[in-house]
Amino acid sequence: MASVVKLAVxxxxxxxxxHAASAAVVNFEDKQAFYCFDANTSSGGxxxxxxGGVDCYYSTSNPADFPTLPPSTVMxxxxxxxxxxxxxxxxxxxxxxxxxxxxxxHSGLQTDTTLVTGTLFDNSTISTVLNVGFGFQTxxxxxxxxxxxxxSLLQGGGEYLxxxxxxxxxxxxxxxxxxxxxxxxxxxxxxxxxRRLADRVVSC
Numbered sequence: 435m436a437s438v439v440k441l442a443v444x445x446x447x448x449x450x451x452x453h454a455a456s457a458a459v460v461n462f463e464d465k466q467a468f469y470c471f472d473a474n475t476s477s478g479g480x481x482x483x484x485x486g487g488v489d490c491y492y493s494t495s496n497p498a499d500f501p502t503l504p505p506s507t508v509m510x511x512x513x514x515x516x517x518x519x520x521x522x523x524x525x526x527x528x529x530x531x532x533x534x535x536x537x538x539x540h541s542g543l544q545t546d547t548t549l550v551t552g553t554l555f556d557n558s559t560i561s562t563v564l565n566v567g568f569g570f571q572t573x574x575x576x577x578x579x580x581x582x583x584x585x586s587l588l589q590g591g592g593e594y595l596x597x598x599x600x601x602x603x604x605x606x607x608x609x610x611x612x613x614x615x616x617x618x619x620x621x622x623x624x625x626x627x628x629r630r631l632a633d634r635v636v637s638c
Contacts, residue, residue, distance in 0.1 A: 460518070460600040462507045467493035477509075480518045480526075480602065487514025487587065490537070490594075499537045502569050505598070510536030512587065512594035519582040520604065525555055527578040529601040533585075534570040536594025544568070548595055549586040555579045570598055 460478030470490040474483040482489075492500040493507040500510070520526050533548065540546060545567040552560045552575075564573050566588065577583065588595050 456604045458602055458604065460602070461598060462491060462509045465491045465507055465509070467491040467496045467507055468498040476521070478600070479520070479604075480600070481521055482516055482518045484511060484516060485514035485584075487512050487516070489516070492596075500596070501535055501537060501540075504596075505570060508534075508570075508596050508598040510594040510596040511585070512536060513592070515584050515586050516595070516597070517582050517584040518600065523581055524604065526580055527603045528552070528575050528580060528583055529603070530572050530574045530576075531600040532570045532572050532598040533564060533566045534596045534598075535566060535568050535588075536596040538593045539591075540588070540593050541591035543590050546588040546590040546593075548588055550575070551584045551586075552577045552580050553582045553584075555581060557581075566595065570596070572599070 458479045460480050462477050464477055468491065470488055472484065472488050474481065475489075476482065489509055489511045490498075491507060491509055492498055492504045494504055497503055500508075535546070545565050547563050547565055550562050550564055554560065560577060562575075575583075585595060585597075587593075
């Protein structure tokens with residue numbers, strides 16, 4: 435009986451260890467600036483799709499037509515939504531992201547808005563509207579159990595939205611894994627109860 439308990443506990447520990455959160459940052463430092471493209475691509479462990487738009491990379495040494503000097507290599511998306519997801523549609527959590535106005539005049543606006551939408555593991559959605567302006571700001575999100583996260587084109591002027599330092603974690607347990615964890619705890623608990631019952635019978 436003791437071996438059954440040990441095996442159940444070991445299995446639970448192994449499963450929990452396999453799902454330990456791993457932090458990462460999409461900072462586009464693996465991309466070359468100045469460069470524009472209109473195809474889906476990836477950086478920092480996440481895929482991103484353009485929704486029919488165009489994305490460009492800018493850097494401090496090659497800012498091109500970026501309205502303010504970028505602090506590092508950044509990506510600006512225009513004329514469509516930008517959606518981030520994990521390869522294989524794995525779940526992830528987004529802690530924060532840096533956003534700013536990308537190129538062009540933004541219709542004379544000093545601030546504009548982007549609609550951020552997260553698609554959860556059960557295909558339900560959460561959303562928020564962020565106010566963006568010239569110069570990067572960090573926006574805290576703290577969204578978990580995501581299949582994807584999308585940023586709309588800027589809703590006032592419709593011009594480029596710039597991204598940097600999307601901080602996320604992986605290792606979010608799938609719903610099936612939670613069920614497996616619960617089943618494992620049930621097995622371990624049942625084994626302990628049977629052992630205690632057997633000890634009582636022997637002592638009687």
